[in-house]
Amino acid sequence: MTAISGAAWxxxxxxxxxxxxxxxxxxxxxxxxxxxxxxxEKLGLTHPQYLVMxxxxxxxxxxxxxxxxxxxxxxxxxxxxxxxxEEAGFITRQRVDGNExxxxxxxxxxxxxxxxxxxxxxxxxxxxxxxxxxQVGELHRSMMALIAATEDVHEDTVRA
Numbered sequence: 001m002t003a004i005s006g007a008a009w010x011x012x013x014x015x016x017x018x019x020x021x022x023x024x025x026x027x028x029x030x031x032x033x034x035x036x037x038x039x040x041e042k043l044g045l046t047h048p049q050y051l052v053m054x055x056x057x058x059x060x061x062x063x064x065x066x067x068x069x070x071x072x073x074x075x076x077x078x079x080x081x082x083x084x085x086e087e088a089g090f091i092t093r094q095r096v097d098g099n100e101x102x103x104x105x106x107x108x109x110x111x112x113x114x115x116x117x118x119x120x121x122x123x124x125x126x127x128x129x130x131x132x133x134x135q136v137g138e139l140h141r142s143m144m145a146l147i148a149a150t151e152d153v154h155e156d157t158v159r160a
Contacts, residue, residue, distance in 0.1 A: 032129070039124050043117055044088060050118075052081050056091065057115045061106035063096070072147075090114060 017023055033047050040050050055062060055070045064082065068075045082105055085091045090111035096102040126136055 035128050036121075036125060039121055039128070043114060043121075045114075048081050049085055050121075052078065052085060053090065053111065053114065053118070056105065056107050056111065057118070061104045064103040064105060067105060085111070 013019060036047050036050070040047060043050070045053065051071055052067060055067050062070075064075050064078060067082075068078045071078060082091060082093055082103075086093055089108055092106045092108055094104055094106075096104050122136075126133065131139070
């Protein structure tokens with residue numbers, strides 16, 4: 001990206017593609033997720049499946065709704081991921097006793113064991129991306145602040 005000095009800045013520069021936050025975030029997201037692909041393939045996971053497994057490694061069993069909320073994804077988006085993870089032998093899905101509408105998702109022994117292999121993923125990714133743990137932490141804090149800011153904007157829009 002080109003840095004525009006204060007003296008040379010013009011309002012028209014705000015519309016340069018290279019100055020757009022949304023563009024930088026889109027390319028960065030696609031690039032980082034792409035860098036994960038060969039690392040996660042060794043675990044037999046796609047990036048979205050990895051995110052589901054992270055949720056379950058934190059706490060299992062969990063409901064579909066709980067996983068969806070944790071991932072900020074609609075249940076209809078998460079359901080196909082769960083089906084494929086079940087087919088791979090990593091998770092179980094069953095209806096919650098007394099609530100046929102609620103789906104409980106748990107880990108199989110293979111899914112729980114996969115966590116041990118996944119422990120290498122964060123370090124591998126830091127190395128692949130040339131980032132230190134402190135840099136990753138700072139990026140994470142910045143992204144979480146940005147997510148919170150967009151949620152505030154969304155809530156303001158909904159209220160208006």
